[in-house]
Amino acid sequence: MARHQDSTVKPYHFTFVISIICIALFALALPNLAIIHTNELLNYQYDAIEHGELWRLVTGNLLHTNGWHLAMNLAGFWVIIFLHELHYKNHTGKLILLFISLCLLEGIGLFLFYPSLKAYVGLSGLLHGLFTFGAIMDIKKGLLSGYFLLLGVIAKVAFEQYFGASDGISSLINARVATESHLIGVVAGLICALVWSPMAHKFKHSK
Known part of the structure; x- marks a missing residue:
């Protein structure tokens, strides 16, 4: 009997969809196409979130300052x-759930621990979480490379907390690099990895 795949939606399909969403939101914010002011409606704004606009915790991750940032x-x-395709190729639902969780944890983390950060946009914090999660999954699979990846991202973020990000990157994206989001992303990735393993084990043995 042929083995059925868990889903017809593959990791690259999901990645493509998210890419299209980010590009569309960026295009809608361009001055000559500004039919909807997406940045004003969707970006992470501490004060707006404090007044109940909770969707910004998630949607701010999908917006970008300029084309280079995007x-x-x-x-x-x-x-x-x-x-890290091997962790998601037969479990795209895992990637989708992880992406949503990291978006939410990123927004909540910034809101709770960095109230002085009044505005934020971009995927970079989430990407640090996704990278961290993948590195830990590598380690759990016995891949030595996972240790190097995990140590590398921790060292990068630690360096940024003390010395800040490159001035060149800030100039390129026309904004200060929110290194706080990178730290929150790594912590969120660690949390997701720690929570995922026992949940996956329990689900596997409950079938």
């Missing part, structure tokens, strides 16, 4: 999915 984040997204 291109770098989407390139990073595709590279990370390619790097």
Whole structure:
């Protein structure tokens, strides 16, 4: 009997959909196409969230400051999915749930621990979480590379907390690099990895 795949939707399908959403939201915010002011409605704004606009906790991750910001984040997204495809290729639902969880944890983390950060957009915090999660899954599969990836992302974020991000990147994206979001992303990735393993084990043995 042929083995059935868990889903007809594959990781790259989901990555493509998210990419299209990010590109569409960016295009809608362009001055000559500004039919809907997506940035004003959807970006992470601390004060607006405090007044009940909770969707911004998630949607702020999907917006970008300019074309370079968008291109770098989407390139990073595709590279990370390619790097850790083995963890999602038969479990795209896992990737979708992880993406949503990281979006939410990123927004909540910034809101709770960095109230001085009044506005934020971009996938970079979430990407740090996705990278961290993948590295830990590598380690759990016995891949030595997982240790190097995990140590690398921790070292990068620790460096940023003390010395800040590159001035060149800030100039390129026309905004200060929110290194706080990278730290929150790594912590969110660790939390998701720690929670996922026992949940997956319980689900596997409950079938």
